[in-house]
Amino acid sequence: MKFRGFAAAAALAGVPLPTAVSAQDGLKYADLVHCAATSRVIAEVLGMKGGEATNQRQIDTLHQQTAALMAIAATGSGKEVALVAADTSKETDTIVAILSDQSKTAEFVNASVRSCNTLGQAALDLVNKSKVSK
Numbered sequence: 001m002k003f004r005g006f007a008a009a010a011a012l013a014g015v016p017l018p019t020a021v022s023a024q025d026g027l028k029y030a031d032l033v034h035c036a037a038t039s040r041v042i043a044e045v046l047g048m049k050g051g052e053a054t055n056q057r058q059i060d061t062l063h064q065q066t067a068a069l070m071a072i073a074a075t076g077s078g079k080e081v082a083l084v085a086a087d088t089s090k091e092t093d094t095i096v097a098i099l100s101d102q103s104k105t106a107e108f109v110n111a112s113v114r115s116c117n118t119l120g121q122a123a124l125d126l127v128n129k130s131k132v133s134k
Helices: 006-010 028-046 050-075 081-100 101-132
Strands: none
Touching: 006 101, 028 050, 028 081, 028 101, 050 081, 050 101
């Protein structure tokens, strides 16, 4: 799989994010990494078999969400971007394995995709607002 989100995550890690994004708000590092990986996998699936041409806007949004989630995970946890990227890659491998097992796919989709898209969009909105207010 190709992963374009890492470079963007590295660039976004330097963006000052509001301190409102913290554990006290219920955001957990594991959830952010899980959703970053989920967005990454969905983007890659949408790009398969010529899907990049028809799904490019959605793929770009998902990659941006991946980067924003990783940046927030790094900022909120105080972890290096490289460690967050490694954790996201591990979670990506876990998700690919789940999706390779047809008996687990529907459960994963029902449990993760919608909530991760919502969290990813919120993360992207937050990062974009932080860029503007800089």
